[in-house]
Amino acid sequence: MSSQQTGTECYKSIGRRFTLEKKLKLILYHKYLYLMLIPVLIWYIIFCYVPMYGIVISFQDYSMSKGVFGSTFVGLTHFKELWQDEDFWRAFWNTAIIAVYRIVIEFPISIVVALLLNEIRHIKVRKTIQTIVYLPHFLSWVIVASIFMTLLSPESGIINAICTGMGINTPDIISNPNMFRGVLIWSDVWKEAGFSSIIYVAAMASIDAELYEATDIDGASRWQQIWYVTLPGIRNIIVIMFILMLGQVLTWGFDQVYNFYNPMVYDKGDIIDTYIFRTALSDNKFSFAAAASMFKSLICMTLLVVSNSVVKKLGEESIY
Incomplete structure (x- = not known):
């Protein structure tokens, strides 16, 4: 071995040791943050990673x-049956269509809510409105479904009573397959849009105030400031x-759909999770x-990997 190779290996060894020491110092410096992280890791290991051994039964x-170790191994038999099951594909396409609606409608609405909250200058008013729009998130879907069914019931619903008093006939929205997806989307918007806006509001708070002052001097309107300062400032988020x-x-949406749907709307409202629940139990x-x-899960993982790769190639910040 030449002296040059020996020197190179020595430098690499020193570099690795220095990096390791630096990492250890950072860990010790942030030790309380890592200690706070331990319960989260334990939760994920117990409830997310340990149960993964259960995927074995899909091949049995x-x-x-x-039990798992005594059941007969059948290979891809269940996947072949799944491929030919019309009920599964109905649930799959329902899930995909509802997911597209959520992305197209709910995702922009949470950003709009954050922009509107950011434009409120009076602190007490902003905190009051934030509390009001965040509150529905903490209600369970059992309660939310009960509220919407009470409002939309064709027999005793408040909306039906108002419309009847005005001489307007109201359809049975809850049992109407063509309206069921709309109920899912707008009930989810009411429940989650405010809470989903929190991360955008936090990102807006980190935008340099001098940028807004500069645009004020240039005579930009509030809409122009939102378009040219606020939105680019939270683009990575x-x-x-x-x-x-x-x-x-x-x-x-399992909790939501399970509490809202009924056999009359299976054709438009049955999703993969409710299909799995019904098939298993x-x-x-x-x-x-x-x-x-x-x-x-394989489809979700593929979408995550592909979307992350595309974002990387476009030069944006990705999740890994």
């Missing part, structure tokens, strides 16, 4: 009496949130349901 003819949204497009087809869940 699973029997509760035999918008991109990251969009990537994360794409990664979970097929996993949204009602029909006792656990392996088949696991195969459907794995298929859904």
Whole structure:
């Protein structure tokens, strides 16, 4: 071995040691933050990673009496059956269509809510409005579904009573398949738009105030300031949130749909998660349901990886 190679390896070793020491110092310096992170990691390990061994049953003819290790291995049989199941594809396309509606409608609305909150200059008024728009997020879907059903009920609903008093006939919105998706989207907007705007409001707070002062001097209007200062200032956050949204497009809404839907709206409202729930618990087809869940997860992972790669190539900040 030449002296040059020996010297190169020595420098690499010193560099690795220096990097390791630097990392250890940073960890010790931020030790309390890492300690706060431990419960979160434990939660994810117990409830997200440990249960992943259950995907094995999607390749088995699973029997509760035999367990995971005793059930017969059947390979891709359940995936072939899934591919030919019309109910699954109906649920898949329903999920995809509802997801597109959520992206097109809900994603921009949360940004608009954040922009409107940012434009309120009176601190007490802003805090009051923020509290009002954030509050629905903390209500369970059981309560939210009860509120909307009470409002929209064709027999005893408040809206129906008002319209009847005005001589207007109101349709049965909850049981109408063509209106059911609209109920899902707008109830989710009411519940989550305010809370989803928090991260955008926080990002707007970090924009340099001198940029707004400079545009004021140049005579820019408030709309021009929003377009040329505020939106570019939170562009990276918008991109990251969009990537994360794409990664979970097929996993949204089980609690919501389960509390809203009924057999009359299955054709338009049944989604993959409710299909899996019904298949596993009602029909006792656990392996088949696991195969459907794995298929859904693979699609979500693909969307996340592809969208992140596209954003990287466009020169924007990505999630990894």
